[in-house]
Amino acid sequence: MNQNGICPIAPNVHAIGSQDWKRRIFDAFAPTPLGTTYNTYLVKGQSKTALIDTILPSFGDELSSKIDLLLGSHAIDYVIMNHAEPDHAGSIPRILGQSNAVLITTPKGAEFAQSYFKSPPDRIRVVKTDETIDLGGKTLRFLHAPFLHWPETMFTYLPEDKILFSGDFFGSHNPTGWFDDEAEEVLHWARKYYAEIMMPLAKMGRLGMAKIKDLDLALIAPSHGPMYRNPRSILNEYTKWTGEETLAKAVIIYVSMYGTIEKMARALADTLVAEGVSVRLFDLAVTDIGDLAGHLVDTRALVLGTPTVLGAMHPLSMYATYMIKMLRPPVKYGVIMNSYGWGKGAIHQGQQFLDEAKIESVATIEINGTPSLADFEHIHTVGQQLAAKIKAVVSGTT
Numbered sequence: 086m087n088q089n090g091i092c093p094i095a096p097n098v099h100a101i102g103s104q105d106w107k108r109r110i111f112d113a114f115a116p117t118p119l120g121t122t123y124n125t126y127l128v129k130g131q132s133k134t135a136l137i138d139t140i141l142p143s144f145g146d147e148l149s150s151k152i153d154l155l156l157g158s159h160a161i162d163y164v165i166m167n168h169a170e171p172d173h174a175g176s177i178p179r180i181l182g183q184s185n186a187v188l189i190t191t192p193k194g195a196e197f198a199q200s201y202f203k204s205p206p207d208r209i210r211v212v213k214t215d216e217t218i219d220l221g222g223k224t225l226r227f228l229h230a231p232f233l234h235w236p237e238t239m240f241t242y243l244p245e246d247k248i249l250f251s252g253d254f255f256g257s258h259n260p261t262g263w264f265d266d267e268a269e270e271v272l273h274w275a276r277k278y279y280a281e282i283m284m285p286l287a288k289m290g291r292l293g294m295a296k297i298k299d300l301d302l303a304l305i306a307p308s309h310g311p312m313y314r315n316p317r318s319i320l321n322e323y324t325k326w327t328g329e330e331t332l333a334k335a336v337i338i339y340v341s342m343y344g345t346i347e348k349m350a351r352a353l354a355d356t357l358v359a360e361g362v363s364v365r366l367f368d369l370a371v372t373d374i375g376d377l378a379g380h381l382v383d384t385r386a387l388v389l390g391t392p393t394v395l396g397a398m399h400p401l402s403m404y405a406t407y408m409i410k411m412l413r414p415p416v417k418y419g420v421i422m423n424s425y426g427w428g429k430g431a432i433h434q435g436q437q438f439l440d441e442a443k444i445e446s447v448a449t450i451e452i453n454g455t456p457s458l459a460d461f462e463h464i465h466t467v468g469q470q471l472a473a474k475i476k477a478v479v480s481g482t483t
């Protein structure tokens with residue numbers, strides 16, 4: 086039973102992290118409309134005790150009081166640093182300062198612990214992949230899993246209880262429940278999180294999935310969001326997401342200052358829908374960038390509609406296209422639509438974006454002023470061409 090913000094997850098294994106209901110942005114980039122959690126776990130063996138990850142320093146008092154409640158005068162012997170980002174490792178100085186614990190991490194993690202947290206080298210033990218530590222009736226097995234999310238990341242597996250402590254992998258910014266069967270819209274928030282953090286690293290994600298494929302898993306315990314006591318659901322989704330499987334789907338993003346681009350975007354959407362393609366429209370002036378990112382995980386096509394502003398794409402289009410390049414979605418096909426007044430330039434930039442993002446350009450549509458009936462017929466034709474490309478890909482392939 087969850088009491089005092091402590092949730093038992095197996096005999097002598099507790100989740101002791103905190104919910105941050107007030108947080109509204111992560112990494113100054115990703116919206117967190119529900120807030121988030123920083124998950125920390127305490128594993129008590131017959132002879133030794135390990136803390137798996139720490140917490141954002143502003144929650145350090147909460148963490149210390151939970152450790153006191155569970156351990157009393159017993160000390161922490163090991164601090165396992167699955168990931169060095171400060172939302173999980175920021176309280177390492179506090180925990181090492183209050184105990185004689187040894188910090189367990191990867192070689193890269195040892196560098197980061199010294200540079201970020203000034204951890205003394207004689208308090209750090211570097212572990213190899215597959216190395217184990219015996220806590221007395223509880224074994225911790227470490228699996229190096231780099232770039233999930235930073236270069237130093239690793240998984241920790243507890244075979245006696247079949248628990249995988251997975252760090253950011255399988256995480257979500259969703260504080261609505263301790264477990265997947267208690268929390269709200271679990272896969273929706275997991276997909277957004279995957280898009281923002283893991284999608285640019287899909288190849289490393291596939292390697293991570295391969296490392297855990299033979300583990301017997303009763304529980305996946307990530308460092309954000311609900312724990313999965315039904316691991317199959319999130320494993321199935323991660324197989325698709327890291328495999329960069331796409332759907333017969335198009336995401337249309339647009340900026341419209343006087344409604345012209347919006348009319349063009351809607352006309353193209355109508356054609357795509359009529360052709361059997363699933364469509365999501367995002368007006369970039371009011372778009373939650375996390376919602377957009379979440380839909381890029383499995384979309385096969387991307388359409389950008391942008392006006393020209395001072396010889397270039399609208400600034401919101403610039404930001405969105407920069408972000409999309411950074412997130413590296415598995416989009417295959419693209420269309421750029423533009424309306425200009427007295428000067429061109431946006432189409433060239435849009436085309437450059439598609440090239441840099443390695444998205445095949447199906448067509449560009451450039452209209453001077455407002456679109457005529459003939460222009461709308463052209464948009465319809467382009468929509469049919471794009472739909473044909475989208476539908477020609479065998480479902481589920483990249």
Ligand code: FEO
Binds near residue numbers: 172173235309
């Ligand atoms: Fe939740 Fe990459 O830290």
